[in-house]
Amino acid sequence: MAPLGSVARRLARTRFGQRALTQPDRPEVLKQKPTKRVYGGLALMALSALTGPPALAVLTYLSVRMGKSMIIAVGGPVAFALVHIIFGLGVFLAGRNYAIEALLWVTRRFLERHGSATCGASPRRSLK
Numbered sequence: 001m002a003p004l005g006s007v008a009r010r011l012a013r014t015r016f017g018q019r020a021l022t023q024p025d026r027p028e029v030l031k032q033k034p035t036k037r038v039y040g041g042l043a044l045m046a047l048s049a050l051t052g053p054p055a056l057a058v059l060t061y062l063s064v065r066m067g068k069s070m071i072i073a074v075g076g077p078v079a080f081a082l083v084h085i086i087f088g089l090g091v092f093l094a095g096r097n098y099a100i101e102a103l104l105w106v107t108r109r110f111l112e113r114h115g116s117a118t119c120g121a122s123p124r125r126s127l128k
Contacts, residue, residue, distance in 0.1 A: 008115020011107065020107040034098075041094025042102065048087035055079040 011017040034042075056072075056079055063072040091099040 004114045008111050012111050012115055016104075017107060017111060020104045021111060023104055023108065038094045038098055041090045041092065041099070044086055044090030044093060045099065045102075046090075048083045048090060051086075052079065052083040055083070 012021065056076060059072050059075040059079060063069055063075075094102070
């Protein structure tokens with residue numbers, strides 16, 4: 001848990017982290033019923049996050065197993081670029097505002113779970 005707490009403390013100090021912590025719980029954009037296009041965009045954003053590390057792990061394994069370092073030297077940047085293109089397409093389909101609100105919500109949840117007690121920036125601490 002220590003690495004996540006460290007990341008959370010650093011993230012809480014950024015402008016984006018502060019914005020996520022001070023934003024109301026339920027943004028209006030997320031209250032609206034998403035269209036199929038938004039669902040597709042969110043699925044592509046999730047797909048990009050879930051496929052990047054495994055793709056690099058497979059390329060690294062193949063590179064070591066076959067003894068050819070060019071597999072990771074060429075395939076790594078290609079996989080990295082492909083993941084970013086998929087994420088960008090997801091943001092385009094979901095809509096910029098929807099994607100930003102979703103990322104702010106996820107960031108807030110992460111900070112509340114892993115770092116709010118240590119960084120002292122959680123608005124939920126003052127509920128008494």
